[in-house]
Amino acid sequence: SQQGEEDPQALSIQEGENATMNCSYKTSINNLQWYRQNSGRGLVHLILIRSNEREKHSGRLRVTLDTSKKSSSLLITASRAADTASYFCATDEGSNYKLTFGKGTLLTVNP
């Protein structure tokens, strides 16, 4: 699998439920980021977590990073229909300018 691989590829839940998406990567990183993309739209930066951090919160978002397992998870609590989007993780592979994106998780939140 390629760097920054998200899992699952697609996730469908009901409004109010929590959504968890995972990302795995292969090489060492300085930081890992999560982005949201609504269908046919631009990228929205959600959160950045550095390699020396284990957990970070932003509103209804919670991101964890386990550098020993080379994995990260994004948890969206109390989901809303407006959270329906594709979610991508991106890593820097130790580079200071190049991001490597996964293929994303398509989240559908049903009202």
Next chain:
Amino acid sequence: NAGVMQNPRHLVRRRGQEARLRCSPMKGHSHVYWYRQLPEEGLKFMVYLQKENIIDESGMPKERFSAEFPKEGPSILRIQQVVRGDSAAYFCASSPPDGRGTEAFFGQGTRLTVV
């Protein structure tokens, strides 16, 4: 303070035509990065430019694609003799001189459709 501005937002070209995509970085940013997103895929790095210099073009297809970032004006991604496989969303990001490209700000993208 406007964000990264890309235009046009949507571009339709016939096979064989040229496509020119523009990116105006955020004010004070002198580093620009272009990424391509094929349908149902994540973004893929194409090229990293500083003013008047190409720093890393390892993600650019060898033929038909070129990029520039002149001293004045926007960065341009140029695709000559477009083919259907060039249909994609092209995103630009920018960062300040002392910033990291991995923490750059992205534009809204240009969606190129080749018919």
